[in-house]
Amino acid sequence: MELQFENIGKTYRSRTALSDISVTLREGVYALLGPNGAGKSTWMNILAGLLKPDSGKITLDGKEISAMGKEFRRILGYLPQEPGFYPDFTGYALMKYFAEIKDVKAAEPKIGELLEFVNLSGDADRRYREYSGGMKRRLGIAVTLLNDPKILILDEPTAGLDPKERIRFRNIISSIGRNRIIIFATHIVSDIETIADQAILLKSGKIVLFGPIRSVLDSVRGRVWTLEADAREAEKYVMQHPNATIVKSGEHWNLRIVSGARPQGPAVEAKPCLEDVYMYWFEEHSLEGKENETVSL
Amino acid sequence: MKLFLYEFRKIFTAGNRIVFFAALALQALWGFFPHVYEHEYSPEIYRRYMERIGGVYTEEKRTFLEARREEIAGLIDAYEEMEGAYKRDEIALDEFERYLYEYQLAESERSTVDYLLEKCSYYDSLDGEAVFFYDTDWADFFSHSGYPYLLAAVLFLLLIPVFDREFTSNARPLLLPAVSGRKKLCICKLAALALTGFAVPMVFFALRYAVFVCQAGGGQDFCVRNLLGYSGYPDISLAQYYFTDALAKAAAWSVGALLLGAVSNIVRNTVFSFFLSVVCMVSPAWFAGIWPPLVYEYAFCAAPLGKMYGAAIDLRVFALVCLLKAAAYILINLKYWEKEASGIL
Numbered sequence: 001m002e003l004q005f006e007n008i009g010k011t012y013r014s015r016t017a018l019s020d021i022s023v024t025l026r027e028g029v030y031a032l033l034g035p036n037g038a039g040k041s042t043w044m045n046i047l048a049g050l051l052k053p054d055s056g057k058i059t060l061d062g063k064e065i066s067a068m069g070k071e072f073r074r075i076l077g078y079l080p081q082e083p084g085f086y087p088d089f090t091g092y093a094l095m096k097y098f099a100e101i102k103d104v105k106a107a108e109p110k111i112g113e114l115l116e117f118v119n120l121s122g123d124a125d126r127r128y129r130e131y132s133g134g135m136k137r138r139l140g141i142a143v144t145l146l147n148d149p150k151i152l153i154l155d156e157p158t159a160g161l162d163p164k165e166r167i168r169f170r171n172i173i174s175s176i177g178r179n180r181i182i183i184f185a186t187h188i189v190s191d192i193e194t195i196a197d198q199a200i201l202l203k204s205g206k207i208v209l210f211g212p213i214r215s216v217l218d219s220v221r222g223r224v225w226t227l228e229a230d231a232r233e234a235e236k237y238v239m240q241h242p243n244a245t246i247v248k249s250g251e252h253w254n255l256r257i258v259s260g261a262r263p264q265g266p267a268v269e270a271k272p273c274l275e276d277v278y279m280y281w282f283e284e285h286s287l288e289g290k291e292n293e294t295v296s297l
Numbered sequence: 298m299k300l301f302l303y304e305f306r307k308i309f310t311a312g313n314r315i316v317f318f319a320a321l322a323l324q325a326l327w328g329f330f331p332h333v334y335e336h337e338y339s340p341e342i343y344r345r346y347m348e349r350i351g352g353v354y355t356e357e358k359r360t361f362l363e364a365r366r367e368e369i370a371g372l373i374d375a376y377e378e379m380e381g382a383y384k385r386d387e388i389a390l391d392e393f394e395r396y397l398y399e400y401q402l403a404e405s406e407r408s409t410v411d412y413l414l415e416k417c418s419y420y421d422s423l424d425g426e427a428v429f430f431y432d433t434d435w436a437d438f439f440s441h442s443g444y445p446y447l448l449a450a451v452l453f454l455l456l457i458p459v460f461d462r463e464f465t466s467n468a469r470p471l472l473l474p475a476v477s478g479r480k481k482l483c484i485c486k487l488a489a490l491a492l493t494g495f496a497v498p499m500v501f502f503a504l505r506y507a508v509f510v511c512q513a514g515g516g517q518d519f520c521v522r523n524l525l526g527y528s529g530y531p532d533i534s535l536a537q538y539y540f541t542d543a544l545a546k547a548a549a550w551s552v553g554a555l556l557l558g559a560v561s562n563i564v565r566n567t568v569f570s571f572f573l574s575v576v577c578m579v580s581p582a583w584f585a586g587i588w589p590p591l592v593y594e595y596a597f598c599a600a601p602l603g604k605m606y607g608a609a610i611d612l613r614v615f616a617l618v619c620l621l622k623a624a625a626y627i628l629i630n631l632k633y634w635e636k637e638a639s640g641i642l
Contacts, residue, residue: 084466103476
């Protein structure tokens with residue numbers, strides 16, 4: 001399965017939301033990373049058929065998805081940011097309703113399986129309005145999986161979840177990530193570090209970096225530093241490196257700095273993580289000169 | 298079919314069911330509330346006359362009424378003469394008091410007898426058989442139907458969310474990418490809108506009728522043309538007339554329900570949807586006087602706007618106008634349901 005985006009562009013009045021997006025995706029979990037307003041939701045909405053691109057085309061195995069119509073929608077699963085379900089419906093009734101909307105035949109066993117899978121079997125008869133944020137998200141993923149989608153789009157699915165719920169959600173995604181294309185748009189990098197195969201970094205509507213997670217991490221190798229400092233020195237470092245991550249450790253402060261140049265003092269090169277990649281590519285001061293740069297790894 | 302039923306489930310949520318039944322209870326209470334209307338005659342005296350001359354209108358009844366009018370005129374004209382005779386002691390007090398009693402009776406009956414004779418002339422102008430019966434309550438029932446604000450409020454509350462809910466609760470992004478989430482779902486929603494827009498008014502109209510019949514008694518099988526000023530209508534009973542009108546109104550409300558859907562689909566904002574719905578479906582009743590009557594009745598479906606359908610209205614043309622409007626609203630709904638909303642998504 002090959003999902004190809006060719007020169008996709010979208011503009012809202014004078015603001016460019018997406019510009020010349022060209023990328024090919026195959027089976028795997030793709031982390032779509034970018035700050036708020038980067039164009040992630042616009043891209044997801046275009047793929048889900050909610051928005052029409054101003055330019056370019058999307059093809060699945062050579063066929064344009066706009067021409068595929070229902071055929072494409074049959075294999076598509078889309079969980080938008082803050083999905084709106086009907087508060088008076090029970091979890092089970094919502095599953096049945098969406099099974100009907102998705103034209104899933106003999107849905108009853110499938111609904112049972114999915115509710116079990118997202119650990120909501122015991123709450124299936126409760127009204128949606130009584131669900132916690134995490135339960136709502138898990139129901140959302142169960143609804144999205146009803147038609148066993150080959151292309152699954154998850155737009156900020158972990159926003160607002162507590163750490164326990166986020167781990168549970170990540171586990172669900174990990175377990176369904178075979179034989180499908182999963183696009184996981186987020187700006188919470190820790191959510192996808194362990195489950196994504198590839199990362200797409202989007203900034204101001206453009207892809208700035210695309211490749212396997214390991215290669216993406218390599219893109220900042222030699223630019224991540226750790227050092228220990230007292231309170232006064234730590235403050236000085238933060239002034240110089242506003243993107244520094246600070247963790248208090250006893251009397252001292254541990255700083256993690258992403259910088260092209262080695263910071264002054266006893267800085268030690270560290271193994272990069274996806275958060276460093278995010279900080280490097282999206283931290284405002286470090287963007288100069290990278291705006292028009294697209295790196296494919 | 299299942300999707301269609303789900304739409305009903307979404308319309309009649311627990312909260313909406315309470316609103317619906319509370320509105321019905323209010324409607325029934327309002328029906329039982331005593332209404333006082335002004336008439337050019339005395340309904341009580343009219344009722345007494347009907348007990349005496351009720352039944353098929355005949356020449357004898359007309360002659361009787363004409364004789365009574367002359368008698369009344371004579372009694373009233375004799376007042377000065379009788380008063381003078383009493384003052385001149387030409388008649389005794391007893392006799393004068395008997396005259397005064399007759400005079401007051403004549404005075405109170407005069408307008409009613411005049412009205413009855415007006416009806417006689419009206420019945421003479423009719424082709425078929427005419428029947429005298431106590432019809433004041435029916436005439437009041439028809440002429441004081443008024444704009445159904447309560448029904449409008451209930452329909453707005455039930456029907457605006459059919460599309461609006463999907464936009465404001467962000468359910469639409471889940472629905473549109475689904476196999477049946479586009480045209481099929483939109484058609485099911487429109488069918489639910491149209492059917493609810495038809496059925497709910499029919500329930501209200503039937504309840505209004507039931508409450509009226511409980512209070513006013515019978516008469517529903519008499520021809521509507523027996524009511525003064527209703528000669529332009531066909532030879533149908535009062536009940537048939539009411540339910541023909543109720544059907545026309547319900548059909549117009551049903552078309553209006555599709556308009557509510559179109560408004561929600563275009564503006565995608567609850568407050569603005571309610572505002573525009575009031576502008577489109579209530580305000581024409583406030584400015585009824587500025588339109589030529591026929592244009593007003595056809596274009597704005599005057600029937601739902603408060604009065605019974607006029608005799609000049611051709612119900613076939615009315616039905617055609619409703620169908621054309623429904624077709625236009627359906628097309629708008631289908632187009633805007635799938636239309637992207639720049640800046641919203």
